[in-house]
Amino acid sequence: MSIGQRLGSLTQRYQPTFPTDAGSGRQTNGDVIHPRVQAVMVAARFHGIELDPGELVSTGAQDIPSAASLSEWAQSAGMWARAVRLHWRQLMHCVDTGPVVLLLTDGSATLMVGADADRHVVFLRDPHALASEIALAVDELRLERVWSGEAVLLRAQRGQTETDAPFTLSWLSGLVLQEKPSLRDIGFASLTLSFLTIFPPLLVMTVVDKVLTHHSYSTLVLLATILAIATVYEAVLGYARRLIVMVVGARLDAKLNLHVFNRLLRLPLDYFERHPAGETMHKIAQVYKVREFLTGKLLTTFLDMMTLTVLLPFLFYLNSTLAFVVLACSALIVLVVLAYLRPLQRVFAKVIVAESEKAAALGETIFGIKTVKSLALEPQRRMLWDTRVAEAGKARLAFGKLANWPQTIVNPIERFMSIGIVLVGAYLAMTDKSGYAVGALFAFMMLSMRVAQPLAGLARLIENYEEVGAAISEAASVLNRPLEYGTLSRGLRPQLSGAIAFDDVSFTYGSTKIPALERVTFAVPAGTMLGIVGRSGSGKSTLTRLLQGINRDYSGFLKIDGNDVREINLRHLRQSFGVVLQENFLFRGSICENIIAGRPGLTLNDAVRAARLAGAEEFIERMPNGYETLIEEGSPNLSGGQRQRLAIARALITDPRILILDEAMSALDPESEAVLNANLLRIAHGRTMIVVSHRLSSLIDCDQILVLENGKAVDIAPHRLLLERCGIYRQLWTQQNRHLGNQGPRHAKAS
Template sequence: MSSVKQYMKFVKPYKWKIFWTIMVGIIKFGIPLLMPLILKYVIDEIIVAEGISNADKINNLFWIMGIAFVVFLVLRPPIEYIRQYLAQWVGNKILFDIRDKLFDHIQKLSLKFYSQTKTGEIISRVINDVEQTKNFVITGLMNIWLDLITILIAIGLMLTMDVGLTIVSIILFPLFGFSIKYFFSKLRRLTRERSQALAEVQGHLHERIQGVPVTRSFALEEYEQEQFETRNRNFLDKALHHTDWNAKTFAVTNTITDLAPLLVIAFAGYQVIMGNVTIGTMVAFVGYLERVYSPLRRLINSSTTLVQAIASIDRVFEFMNEKYDIVDKENAIDPGRVKGSVDFRNVSFRYEDETNPVLKDINLNVRQGETIAFVGMSGGGKSTLISLIPRFYDVTGGAIQIDGIDIRDMKARSLRNNIGMVLQDNVLFSESIAMNIRMGNPDATDEEVIAVAKAANAHEFITSLTNGYDTLVGERGVKLSGGQKQRIAIARVFLKNPPVLIFDEATSALDLESEHLIQETMEKLASDRTTFIVAHRLATITHADRIVVVENGEIVEIGSHHELMQKQGSYYDLYQIQNLDEKQV
């Protein structure tokens, strides 16, 4: 399905509003078409009329102008207001619906998509490109039709006055149509290329603003300036190419629209001299030429605007049509609150761009309430393994079951409602501490928020802040320390109260004092829950019921800390290395 057809689905609910906007617009644009007729009447029937006294002429002039003033001063302003308001209302409502749909789409896209796409480019499509599509509604579905109707009404009125003059007036229309077709066929591609170049600039800028501390610490300002300038110049080149072609379009089409009045003036002047038409008719025709060719010029502008809008529509729906990696089955079930037993059955996994499997034939039975720790060298597959539990990715072989049900048979949202995660780098939103804790349960009361903050050992430091729970944490929690952010993240998991917990390197980036505090809080949270821990520091997981050593995507050892130390295998070696490193430090 073409992007324009998809866009029209969002337009359809407002079709009657658009219809009435066009109807009101016809009246709005039709009223000025009376002006040349008034001018013709004043010249032919009043000013140069014979056999009428000056007093009668003045009386007739006042009457006709009085009626005209009522129409233009009393009737036209409210019509203009209604038309403008309806047009903008419809345009903005459609944009609201599209952005709403896009945000829902954004939340369903896979982590793989986000690992391959810059945030700034996504923002560019949701904000800039969607905003550009409003012109398709206002210009393409309203203004173009109004201009065409205005032209047809004007030509109809001209035909009632003089057929020959009318033919001369529109004789250049075919040439005008050919030039539009020739120039605008290329303009859509150029517009799309320019939009993509702008999105690349925005994506690079967003990423580099977040990385300013890195740029400063490595003194890379000049290098980064060059990198930005490369992308900025690419946008400039695309914009200038687009501008060059656009300027050629206007130069040709405006020349055509300027030639037509000259032809009419020459032919009409000859006809007046020969006595075939009146001066009033000639003046009215010149007036109607403006009414015909002004909409034509607007159509040129509209065509440019429409091409840009369609290019933006293409980009919006290219993004909206991005496939989901994780999709619920038609008969997917809502398991409610699970008990928490988890079985890995011959689980294998590979990323699409990887030739070798990341995980190979993983078999592990985890009982309800058991704490399992995954350890091993970096790149062994530990984090990948736990990311399969909430279906951030789907297994490529085997199955993962919770309470005996394949997680692929569950609704993804219901599955994730049963899982709480604390990561190494937890994202906090730039709002209040209370709001960030409420991410675990948006309907929680203030008392519940305070209770979980106390359970997470966070209440004391929160109340020491100037605004307490109303303190704004800044983007990604920049105003808080690593340990404070972790305690907020743990508090919101307490508030969620899930039966399954996942800790992925939750303490690896903290100092020893913060690590000890977080460790104590994690153990409190893990009580009576099925818990998975990925840990770099082995000293933090000695309490686990079982420790699973993962190497090169395979399980090589399983047992308690005591059992694995006695075995003196891979885990023993890792533990000894870490102890030596800590002693040297």
């Protein structure tokens, strides 16, 4: 077989499918992984990183993974990856870069593992081939028959990534400087416009000194023509510059939006639990104030300074005395602003605190509006809002009063720069004997304000910087917080089955000294249905938080299938869990979209299967539009039980190895609870299920029940044994089954 035939056979051996286990998105053991997926996995393994094909977002079972999705998949695992288009000559330079993934035109892929520039060949390897197999040497002609230039470059991440860099003014400046080509065009346009601003004053000076003096009509016509051409050119160039500035601003907005949202998603849950949503949103909004400063006042001042470098020498050429007067006035403005800088900083700090508290009160009222309405708390919230508005207004007024003083002092200086210079210039013109000082005075008057504005703007820029510095501090107080441990992209990615072991685990929240869990030790095998009971504050929810990696600063050992939870990749760990809480949030969208939110590549059939398992199918089918029924914000068109069953269906859609129901049945009505209890054993089949509940009757069928008291594990056993030997469990059971009288224990034995 020829080299070209062997290269072409890559796609014949592997069909372009992306097989998954129904409802789970996992690769089935009997199916061959798609060549593109396999190629990226092999390239990543070369750099010491193991990728999980289940994490690759696919839009359907028959879709061919795109270069962009493969690149994003590798980036989510902590690698540097780019989807690119390469030429043959560029491949010749990829010698010591590691494997390069070449995406072939028929949907398959191959790995380029080397190149020989002398022989003009590259060495390719089948992604499914063994490492011991010899690479295939292919020349340019044969490769171009099956490859259009699409490739994925990968390597291990080096140093600090751009997304991990702290949010500072220097980082923002670096973001702006990434637009160097556009900034260069803006600078060139500004410099050209600066030279064009000299023409009108020169024309005026020439008209006064030449045309009016000598009555030269031909010179007047020539000057008018030059002025018309310069005006048209200036208008076109000004339009182009404004357009480029808008494009740069739009790009920066997009980058900032992506960066801010990604940082927010990577903040630990503990942060959001301790800070009001309104306060966080207010602080994040300060980012865009900084962006406006960089692309607005700062850029404008910078462009004006370019104008200044052109005009200032020309002013000295026209009249050095008046030029020195302009510079002296500008220096006085700078000194005034600098003198008030520190006091303004102290007063503005109070404005920040007042505005943050006001935003927190507003956000809390909006998010808790149901409680406000149901308990008629409008007067109290209005009183709180009035107080916050008054405090913010008082702080703003104090800042405004202080900021008014430098403006008051500067105004006479600016007025002198515009009017006083005319008087000084008139005196100099009258004492001049040459006769040409009048035209120069007119030219100087036209240009002096163009020079004074950048100098005054530079002084005010220092004042604005103080406000921007405060805005950066506010945004940084959120964005620069420690991200979740080791980021979401590092750590082990084992295939979990669900065996859980706590070994002498203790944990204390940062806000208290009393341990939430104290030396908890127990173990359950994979596939166990584990119930967790205990009084309020006994540590039930804390235990599930540790399992999900929400809190990792515990002592002792917590293992899943023998792997320490702290060593497992955080995203991989949470994707192995299905979690249903007491209060679950449903997103705005259809019922189907909410159910498949955890795996957007799935279809309506998968949503129906999960809804049937959660007992939600019967009420969904009674809805006006079935699975396409729109859920509004806050899900007002659903009852509490319906919301809970949809949340359970959403947790089941990913076929998790471990399912946590944390007080998931407490909000259910009797009918919904009966439906869910009937399906509970079916839901638990093939997975480990942890059920946290105050209702002991819902835990009777659990294989093991863990009893917690004051953060300690008191006992773990099936229901019947706990009734016999655990006093705390027996007491809880008796309290909940008083209506049964003495039938409680007998009922338990019968069960």
